[in-house]
Amino acid sequence: MTExxxxxxxxxxxxxxxxxxxxxxxIYFTQELECNFCAATHELIDTVAGLSKKISLEVYxxxxxxxxADELGIDKIPAIAVVGxxxxxxxxxxxxxxxxxxxxxxxxxxxSGSDNGLPPEAISALNKAVTKPVEIQVFVIPTxxxxxxxxxxxxxxxxxxxxxxxxxxxxxxxxxxxxxxxxIGTPKTVINETITFEGLVPPGQFINHIQQASQGSPTGISPxx
Amino acid sequence: MxxxxxxxxxxxxQEMYEIAIIGGGVTGLAAAMxxxxxxxxxxxxxxPPGGVIATTDWIENYPGFISISGKELTDKITAHAKExxxxxxxDTVTDISQQNGCFTLQTAFKQYSARTILFATxxxxxxxxxxxxxxxxGKGVQFCALCxxxxxxxxxxAVVGGSDSSAKExxxxxxxxxxxxxxxxxxxxxxxxxxxxxxxxxxxxxIIPNTNVTHIEGTNRIEKVLLDKPYQGKTDLxxxxxxxxxxxxxxxxxxxxxxxxxxxxxxxxxxxxxETNLQGVYAAGDVTDTEFKQAITGAGEGVMxxxxxxxxxxxxxxxxxxxxxxxxxxxxxxxxxxxxx
Numbered sequence: 001m002t003e004x005x006x007x008x009x010x011x012x013x014x015x016x017x018x019x020x021x022x023x024x025x026x027i028y029f030t031q032e033l034e035c036n037f038c039a040a041t042h043e044l045i046d047t048v049a050g051l052s053k054k055i056s057l058e059v060y061x062x063x064x065x066x067x068x069a070d071e072l073g074i075d076k077i078p079a080i081a082v083v084g085x086x087x088x089x090x091x092x093x094x095x096x097x098x099x100x101x102x103x104x105x106x107x108x109x110x111x112s113g114s115d116n117g118l119p120p121e122a123i124s125a126l127n128k129a130v131t132k133p134v135e136i137q138v139f140v141i142p143t144x145x146x147x148x149x150x151x152x153x154x155x156x157x158x159x160x161x162x163x164x165x166x167x168x169x170x171x172x173x174x175x176x177x178x179x180x181x182x183x184i185g186t187p188k189t190v191i192n193e194t195i196t197f198e199g200l201v202p203p204g205q206f207i208n209h210i211q212q213a214s215q216g217s218p219t220g221i222s223p224x225x
Numbered sequence: 226m227x228x229x230x231x232x233x234x235x236x237x238x239q240e241m242y243e244i245a246i247i248g249g250g251v252t253g254l255a256a257a258m259x260x261x262x263x264x265x266x267x268x269x270x271x272x273p274p275g276g277v278i279a280t281t282d283w284i285e286n287y288p289g290f291i292s293i294s295g296k297e298l299t300d301k302i303t304a305h306a307k308e309x310x311x312x313x314x315x316d317t318v319t320d321i322s323q324q325n326g327c328f329t330l331q332t333a334f335k336q337y338s339a340r341t342i343l344f345a346t347x348x349x350x351x352x353x354x355x356x357x358x359x360x361x362x363g364k365g366v367q368f369c370a371l372c373x374x375x376x377x378x379x380x381x382x383a384v385v386g387g388s389d390s391s392a393k394e395x396x397x398x399x400x401x402x403x404x405x406x407x408x409x410x411x412x413x414x415x416x417x418x419x420x421x422x423x424x425x426x427x428x429x430x431x432i433i434p435n436t437n438v439t440h441i442e443g444t445n446r447i448e449k450v451l452l453d454k455p456y457q458g459k460t461d462l463x464x465x466x467x468x469x470x471x472x473x474x475x476x477x478x479x480x481x482x483x484x485x486x487x488x489x490x491x492x493x494x495x496x497x498x499x500e501t502n503l504q505g506v507y508a509a510g511d512v513t514d515t516e517f518k519q520a521i522t523g524a525g526e527g528v529m530x531x532x533x534x535x536x537x538x539x540x541x542x543x544x545x546x547x548x549x550x551x552x553x554x555x556x557x558x559x560x561x562x563x564x565x566x
Binding site: 099119121122125141143144145146147149171172178182183184185186187198199200202203204205207 | 272273274279280294295296314315316317332333334335363364365367369371372373374375376466
């Protein structure tokens with residue numbers, strides 16, 4: 001289901017009007033064939049883009065516009081790059097529906113340059129923790145109520161520190177990644193391909209994981225059975 | 226009723242709150258809302274936001290909502306609480322101490338000081354202590370059907386437990402999986418009648434009563450559970466996932482560290498006013514020794530605790546936490562003011 005209920009539209013209109021600071025581009029990658037959720041995703045973000053003049057939608061073909069896809073690090077579809085006045089490295093793969101719709105909304109608001117909501121102490125800890133580029137992948141499913149909490153924390157980190165990027169991946173649409181990263185429960189987070197953790201962790205613990213990944217420490221890798 | 230004198234004596238980085246609520250579930254949020262209405266300087270520290278109930282698929286017994294998801298309910302209560310002047314901190318308290326009648330709370334990033342404390346720390350899922358449960362935790366042994374159910378689509382799973390929560394987990398899973406075995410040690414499912422009816426009506430759920438899971442086995446993935454008595458002539462049951470719903474244990478370690486009295490289950494002992502054995506320390510919700518643990522009862526206990534804290538603060542002269550004359554202050558505990566010889 002991709003239709004946004006009218007009551008939610010009203011809430012979003014109010015939220016975007018209040019919290020969107022600068023323009024945000026939703027750069028969408030799709031293709032006509034062999035993409036189960038592309039049409040639904042397109043419909044969803046088209047609706048979202050219609051809720052504020054500060055949100056624009058750009059649509060690219062994953063195959064025909066390969067150069068653009070490569071430029072933005074898009075390697076699977078459907079994909080959305082949420083880009084504000086600068087690119088914070090925020091990417092969604094798969095349809096951001098169900099509870100994940102909330103994460104998309106937070107991504108748009110944060111990318112607009114709105115207050116990231118992190119206390120100064122957390123920002124300071126994050127900036128100390130990040131010594132090299134950090135790529136956070138959060139694997140989610142639309143029915144998971146706690147997944148947006150992890151995703152939103154990752155979004156906050158990405159908008160605070162330019163070395164941090166985040167990919168939110170709807171894992172049911174990419175079963176090969178579920179196998180590769182041994183995703184059985186969600187949310188599952190993988191940082192720099194080395195640190196993984198399952199479930200929800202407080203911000204301080206998340207930053208500790210980022211620090212370990214940034215330092216290249218393998219601590220925290222889930223044991224392989 | 227504001228304690229400027231206290232704030233004035235604190236360091237710039239450490240504000241003094243009149244009440245610190247530990248726990249961000251329904252209990253803590255309801256308490257925070259009332260504390261805000263009573264104009265108490267309030268901080269609520271909790272993670273995850275909304276607490277455990279936020280992972281519940283549907284709630285049908287919270288007044289005013291015929292059916293609402295746990296996430297939506299906690300979002301609404303959070304928004305309601307934020308209407309008042311409270312500070313909401315998404316973090317966990319890692320340490321707590323008391324000195325001179327003031328409480329200090331430590332989180333990952335910051336220290337908070339408060340005159341009164343409300344423990345609304347809730348409970349955590351109890352783990353199944355059988356061989357294989359640790360090995361496969363997060364790899365087939367799961368605790369949230371709503372979060373992980375779709376990963377088991379077209380598979381066969383077991384739910385271990387015989388409570389209303391177990392019934393709900395089985396019903397959620399039945400939306401995706403081929404079949405659910407509900408394995409319980411008791412002879413009947415102790416679910417709310419409405420959920421019991423739903424389980425019995427489902428052709429995807431089979432109840433296996435009077436049975437314990439003794440092992441969880443597999444190679445790279447879970448392949449079967451072993452039972453302590455035969456089911457259909459066999460003691461092994463082929464499943465690809467095991468969801469644990471065998472109750473929970475109270476998160477009372479911080480309270481114990483402070484000297485708060487707990488019962489043999491580790492639940493904080495409270496009276497009808499949500500007071501603990503310590504002055505200025507209150508508790509409410511699933512972490513307490515109350516018999517019927519529901520969102521609505523926890524909210525009520527939390528509100529009662531705030532009212533008692535309000536009276537306590539209003540009835541006590543203000544003492545500063547760093548005041549050298551503290552022992553002369555009438556608000557200091559009796560045993561500190563008149564130490565034994």
